[in-house]
Amino acid sequence: MNKLLGHLAYLEIASPDPEASARFYEERFGMRVIDRIDGKIYLRSWGDYYRHSLVISAGPDAALKTMAWRTENAEALDELVERVENVGGVRGEWTPSSPGVGRAYSFTGPFGHNMTLLWEIEDYVAEPGYESVYPDRPEKRSSHGAAPRFLDHVTIACSDVDGFATWYAQTLGFRIMARTVLDEAPVTVFSVLTTNEKSHDLGIVLDTSTTPGRLHHIAFWVDHPEDLVRTADLLIENGVPIEYGPSIHGIGEQHFLYFREPSTLRVEVNSGGYRNYVPDWRARTWKPSDGANSFFRNWNMPDSMMEAFPAAAGLTATEQGASPELRAALANPWSTTTSAR
Numbered sequence: 001m002n003k004l005l006g007h008l009a010y011l012e013i014a015s016p017d018p019e020a021s022a023r024f025y026e027e028r029f030g031m032r033v034i035d036r037i038d039g040k041i042y043l044r045s046w047g048d049y050y051r052h053s054l055v056i057s058a059g060p061d062a063a064l065k066t067m068a069w070r071t072e073n074a075e076a077l078d079e080l081v082e083r084v085e086n087v088g089g090v091r092g093e094w095t096p097s098s099p100g101v102g103r104a105y106s107f108t109g110p111f112g113h114n115m116t117l118l119w120e121i122e123d124y125v126a127e128p129g130y131e132s133v134y135p136d137r138p139e140k141r142s143s144h145g146a147a148p149r150f151l152d153h154v155t156i157a158c159s160d161v162d163g164f165a166t167w168y169a170q171t172l173g174f175r176i177m178a179r180t181v182l183d184e185a186p187v188t189v190f191s192v193l194t195t196n197e198k199s200h201d202l203g204i205v206l207d208t209s210t211t212p213g214r215l216h217h218i219a220f221w222v223d224h225p226e227d228l229v230r231t232a233d234l235l236i237e238n239g240v241p242i243e244y245g246p247s248i249h250g251i252g253e254q255h256f257l258y259f260r261e262p263s264t265l266r267v268e269v270n271s272g273g274y275r276n277y278v279p280d281w282r283a284r285t286w287k288p289s290d291g292a293n294s295f296f297r298n299w300n301m302p303d304s305m306m307e308a309f310p311a312a313a314g315l316t317a318t319e320q321g322a323s324p325e326l327r328a329a330l331a332n333p334w335s336t337t338t339s340a341r
Contacts, residue, residue: 112212209314
C-alpha cells in the first residue's frame with residue numbers, strides 16, 4: 001500500500017462544561033481560542049499550521065468525538081474511503097464542510113472510535129500582532145509559560161489491542177511500531193502506531209469495559225524536556241495537580257507529563273523521542289519489566305492512570321502493564337476477556 005495518511009490534524013473532544021475546559025486550555029495551558037461556532041469551541045497552539053487542533057463540544061462526560069487525520073493528497077482520501085468500505089468492512093459518510101475543513105469522510109471503526117479523513121483544511125494565517133519573524137512559524141511563539149507547540153498524538157482504549165492495531169494498519173496504512181505484552185501471560189496491553197517518522201501518533205491501551213470508543217488521553221508537543229518541568233511547576237502553582245511525571249517512557253523514549261483538565265480528561269505533554277524512517281520496520285515487543293512505560297524502571301504509574309473516558313465499569317491497562325485487579329480479571333483462560341497473542 002502506498003502511504004496514504006499524512007498526520008493527525010485535529011481532535012474533537014466532549015466536555016460537560018466546554019467553557020470551563022476552554023478556559024483551562026487558554027489560561028493554564030497557553031492555547032488560544034480561535035472561534036466559537038454552533039456551540040463548539042476551536043483552539044490552537046502557537047505552532048499549529050492549521051487553523052485549529054482542538055475542538056471542544058458539549059457532552060455528558062469527557063470523551064472523544066472524533067480524531068481527524070489528513071491524507072497525503074486528494075486522491076489518497078478517495079482511496080482510503082474505498083479501503084474503509086471494501087477492505088475494512090465499515091460504512092461511513094461524507095460530511096458537510098466544517099469551519100476550516102472542506103470535504104471529509106467520517107466513520108466509526110470496528111472498536112467504536114470515530115475517525116474523520118480529510119484533505120482540504122485551512123492553513124492558519126496569523127492575525128495582526130501574532131505574526132512570527134520566522135517564515136516557517138505559523139505565528140510567533142507564545143509568551144505563556146507552558147504553551148505547547150502543536151498537537152502530538154491521541155491514545156484510545158479498546159478491548160483488543162492487537163486487533164485494533166491490525167485493522168488500522170491493514171486498512172489505513174498505519175505502521176505498528178511497538179507493543180507491550182504482560183510478563184505473566186501472552187496478553188497485549190499496549191501498542192503504538194504511526195503515520196510518519198514519529199514513534200507514534202496513535203496509541204492503544206487494553207480496556208475490559210463493555211463501552212466502545214473510549215479515550216485514554218490526548219497529547220501535545222513541547223520543544224524541550226525543560227518545558228515539561230516548567231509546565232508541571234506552573235500547573236501546581238495554579239492549583240492543578242500532576243497525575244504522573246515528568247519522566248521518560250521506554251517505548252518512544254519520549255519525556256512525558258500527565259495532568260487532568262476540568263472535564264477530568266487526561267492531557268499529556270511530550271518532548272524528545274526517536275525518529276524512525278525504516279520503511280520495513282517490524283514492531284518490537286516489550287514487557288513492562290523492560291521499562292516499556294518507565295525508561296529508568298524505577299517509577300510505578302499511579303492507579304488513576306488506568307481510567308479512561310467516558311467513565312465505565314471495567315479496567316484499563318497501560319504500557320506499565322496491568323494492575324493486580326486487572327491481572328485477576330485476565331486470569332486463565334486468557335482469551336476470556338481479550339485475545340491471547
